[in-house]
Amino acid sequence: MLTESQTQQYERDGYFIVTGLFDGGEVRQLREAMIGLLQSFSLSDRCPDVGFDPWRRTDGDDANPNRIVYLNDLHLRHARLNQHMRSEKLAEIFTGLWQADVNAFQAASVIKPNDYNADYLGWHQDTPDYVPLSNDRNGCVITYLDHMGPDTGGTSLVPGTHRSGLPKRIYLPVDGWPEYLKKRTMEGFDEDKATIVAPHFNPGDALVFHSSIYHKANANYSATTKIGLINVYQAVDCVDLTRRNQFKAADLPITRRGQIVAG
Numbered sequence: 001m002l003t004e005s006q007t008q009q010y011e012r013d014g015y016f017i018v019t020g021l022f023d024g025g026e027v028r029q030l031r032e033a034m035i036g037l038l039q040s041f042s043l044s045d046r047c048p049d050v051g052f053d054p055w056r057r058t059d060g061d062d063a064n065p066n067r068i069v070y071l072n073d074l075h076l077r078h079a080r081l082n083q084h085m086r087s088e089k090l091a092e093i094f095t096g097l098w099q100a101d102v103n104a105f106q107a108a109s110v111i112k113p114n115d116y117n118a119d120y121l122g123w124h125q126d127t128p129d130y131v132p133l134s135n136d137r138n139g140c141v142i143t144y145l146d147h148m149g150p151d152t153g154g155t156s157l158v159p160g161t162h163r164s165g166l167p168k169r170i171y172l173p174v175d176g177w178p179e180y181l182k183k184r185t186m187e188g189f190d191e192d193k194a195t196i197v198a199p200h201f202n203p204g205d206a207l208v209f210h211s212s213i214y215h216k217a218n219a220n221y222s223a224t225t226k227i228g229l230i231n232v233y234q235a236v237d238c239v240d241l242t243r244r245n246q247f248k249a250a251d252l253p254i255t256r257r258g259q260i261v262a263g
């Protein structure tokens, strides 16, 4: 159940962390499911729903030999990941925040392979990919399956920026980077002047954030792959006005009358 302080932090800062939301057994099952998937794809499977490390400079590890960095539609790829999207622990966070039933929006994973420079993913908001929505009751929870921090594949945020409007997204060339690789950022955003938080997450911790908060995926300079599960939800009264969301989780009912919908 949500605490008053978590609800207040979400309103004020646009995020909060639930430590130990999932226990060791749950993390093990989720990690096993993910590693099975990571090992099942090869580079020829590259498509918008299966992304690979664009640097192409280093070998992967046993868990992620082909250096997958993004996998979408997890609920259709593995029963345990479908169960995770429909877990009461995740649903209760958002039904509590919004005092409303929720639908799914996306069920994906952002994976940070060993020795992975994620700077190209850059500072961004998720909302620009989603609008027009009828309101802002759309949010994400990342479930960390590994120890993940500032240089080991965690997530950085700028508290309070969920109320800063939607600056234009831009892509900048970077000295020394290959021409095909640009750094995503936001017009007018100066990382050096921002108050950034870069938490350390333990396996089973969850980061809940408003889809408009400025955030970025951190590099992973450790020797092993780090996995985060991304689940995006929205309140039933948050309508995707142009049916822009093409993720296969779009509009799947997760709760009705406060109870999990079987699926």
Ligand SMILES: O=C(O)CCC(=O)C(=O)O
Pocket (backbone or CB within 6 Å): 110, 126, 140, 153, 154, 155, 156, 215, 216, 217, 218, 228, 230
């Ligand atoms: O992988 C992360 O740490 C952040 C994920 C992210 O940037 C996103 O979901 O938009």
